[in-house]
């Protein structure tokens with residue numbers, strides 16, 4: 347089942363509100379694809395392991411304060427510092443399952459009131475995902491799931507604004523999955539759309555850049 351050496355991997359992005367199940371679904375998807383013999387890696391943004399990532403992490407934990415524009419640019423820089431590795435992996439045939447990407451960047455910052463075009467600008471030139479899957483849940487339902495942590499942004503009122511921003515970013519290329527279905531049903535639907543897109547990349551779908 348290994349992909350042939352000249353075929354590229356797919357850039358798969360999972361987006362959605364906090365508590366929508368993104369992280370556990372990326373884990374399950376990764377495990378499934380890996381067991382099927384695909385070359386696959388699980389990534390997430392923010393990537394807290396870099397220097398920039400540590401600044402972001404401290405901001406999210408309310409241990410530091412930053413201007414809204416400054417933190418926005420750090421989130422973007424955190425993607426830029428991984429861009430070349432990302433391209434290398436994809437070209438060498440590895441599929442990347444990415445938990446949050448530029449859409450989180452734009453949705454969260456514009457929910458604070460920053461201009462959406464300004465928010466999108468620093469993302470221009472990053473690799474465009476081959477597939478964006480939005481795990482759809484209302485902010486109220488997500489809040490009922492409990493387990494909002496202590497991080498900045500993990501509050502119902504703010505999540506409502508983020509939901510509105512995501513809605514304005516969605517386009518026809520996104521696959522929307524009802525995140526209130528059972529874990530198994532979400533997993534099944536996710537596998538279907540991802541395998542389908544991996545096939546189109548395998549067959550030579552060209553890579554593109556944000557914003558397409």
Ligand code: 2DT
Nearest residue numbers: 391392421446447450451454455499
């Ligand atoms: P996690 O809880 O998934 O680690 O996310 N965020 C994320 C932004 O505001 N901008 C971004 O570019 C990204 C990737 C969403 C931590 C929080 O950071 C927010 C939740």
